[in-house]
Amino acid sequence: MNAAERYLTDHQDRFVDELLDFLRIPSISALPAHAGDVARAAGWVAARLVSAGLEHVQVIPTAGHPVVIGDWLHAPGKPTVMIYGHFDVQPVDPLHLWSSPPFEPAVRDGRVYARGASDDKGNMLAPILAIEALLQAEGALPVNLRVCFEGQEEIGSPQIPAFVAEHRAQLACDVVISADGGQWSESEPIILLGLRGGCGVQIDIRGAATDLHSGMYGGVIQNPIHALTALLATMRAPDGRILVEGFTDAVRPLSEADRAAIAAVPFDEGEYRAAIDVPALFGEPGFTPYERGWVRPTLEINGIWGGFQGDGIKTVLPNEAHAKITCRLVPDQDPTQIVQLLIDHVQRHAPPGVTTTVTPLRFTARPYLMPADHWVNQEVSAVLRELYGREPYHIRAGGSIPICMVLLEHLGVYTASFGFGLEDEGAHAPDEFFRLSSFAFGQRAYVALLRRLGARTA
Ligand SMILES: [Zn+2]
The missing domain is CATH 3.30.70.360 (Alpha-Beta Plaits)
Structure with missing residues (x-):
């Protein structure tokens, strides 16, 4: 075990306490009455970044909720990596469906229950702790690092395109890693390549x-x-x-390789139908359900x-x-x-x-597609292979994450998803939770990923 990994193990209890603290802030971006709480969460994140050892940490106001940025740029010749996540959360109603109050985090059976536990506070805190472990235990990061955490993702990031356009220099990087995402299951990793x-x-x-x-x-x-x-x-x-x-x-026509990658993702039609209670699936002839949902x-x-x-x-x-x-x-x-x-x-x-x-209608988002063989996907795949002992599925998502296109258009960089949420964790729903095992796993995974990215030259 290296020094950073040992640091993570030694400080895990404190990290969990800090996650609970973070989760106590009701940073609901959709509700104007909670704007002060979103700002308080921004302040919490900024203070946490400073204590992790990041530099130039700033809370930057926008016409809406603030953005927190910071950096550590002392790895000459190494890539510059930006980590993205969000500290705002969804509203909590209907409240009566929660087993414990959404902003009084409760740990039960190795899971922490609270609004934002999985989406995205638990996930976005993991890389911050990985950064702290590397800086405190080893004195340096293997890459140049920037962070950008926003407080308006759950309302569609209305001020983020303008923010990114105005702060190009402070956000300049070679690639973005998004800590707002998940894996297929506890044993099956994914690489998210595209969004509609x-x-x-x-x-x-x-x-x-x-x-x-x-x-x-x-x-x-x-x-x-x-x-x-x-x-x-x-x-x-x-x-x-x-x-x-x-x-x-x-x-763009689907290549044989695209189709094979999609066909490799497990699909059980009976389970799928039962989960949403429909009598039959329906869609464009000549395409499988995932093809219809992801690439058509x-x-x-x-x-x-x-x-x-x-x-x-x-x-x-x-x-x-x-x-x-x-x-x-x-x-x-x-x-x-x-x-x-x-x-x-x-x-x-x-x-x-x-x-x-x-x-x-006031709804326009351009589709996003990251090349499967992009150098960052190669490194992410390698880390996931090491950690899970199997090849990640190459998936796409049917929805949109506008920030990915915003970063590509304004900074010319792709965003790779590297998060550890799982689908059963109730993001946006009552009794949202995050596995503490995923929280610790995510920290180690980020240390491993930063080490691998640091083995590259810029
Ligand atoms: Zn999210």
Whole structure:
């Protein structure tokens, strides 16, 4: 055992106490009443970074919640690595479903129960402790290091693009390691390569100036709800294929290697169906469920409204109908271009006898894909192989983590995910917990990863 590893073992009780302290701060970014708590969490993180031995630690205000940065840049010729995480947490309701109060962390059976335990306080504290162990026990880090911890991830990081653009010099690095993530299971590691992007539109259809009597006008004028459903049916085929002209033109074809990597990820259709209680899976022909969920684009109607919805009947001819549609996008689709294709499609298929308008929604995220053979993925894979004794699955995620694209666009660097949360830990849900074994494991894993990255030259 090296000095840093021994330091981690010797100080584990203190580290757990510190995690509990951190978890007592109700840093809910979504609720304005907790803005002071988010700021308090930022201060806690900054103080913890200073005591770990990092330099130039600052809490930087934004128009929203603050960001904490710091660095240690004394490894000439070595790569500069930035560690990312977030100290804000999700709201806690419904409170009655918690077995113990969400901000009074409780340790039961080797797990700490509290809001933010897994997402992301336990995960983001692990690299800080790894850094402390290396600096205190060995006097130096194997790489140049920066940290960037934000307090607004759970509300979509609204001020982060501007923050990154304004602080390019203080964030400059060769690669980002995100401590906001997880593994497949306690025994199966993953490399997260890609995230889908997204965009959306709202469609509004108007007929007459007011609702009308269906006996007097029915059959004589167009019904906006029928017009809307006819229009929507032109956008996606009954078998799930997207019919919007040009929609999939930019989709990068899947290589045999991509398909093989996805096929290697365990999938049990029965379990999957049972977990969400659906009678059958559904999706674009010719693709497996993971392919549909990770590397194929989607077009989904998220909401549709109009007309009479009360008890009984109302023989009315409604005068308006509406739908909200969002898409998940994959490389190399561009959200702005896709929104234009949706607008063109709606205009081309606009039903007669009504007025159709289509408006972009305030939701755009570009898809993200990190090369599987990127040098950092090679090192992350090597560490995971050593720690787990098996090859990591190469997975992608169906959702979006906007910070990854922000860092790629503004700093030109990829973000590799290196976290130790597990899916059963109730992130965003009641009784969120983090395994203390994962907490300690994550610290050792970060020491191992930093050592490996330090064996590289910049
Ligand atoms: Zn998170």
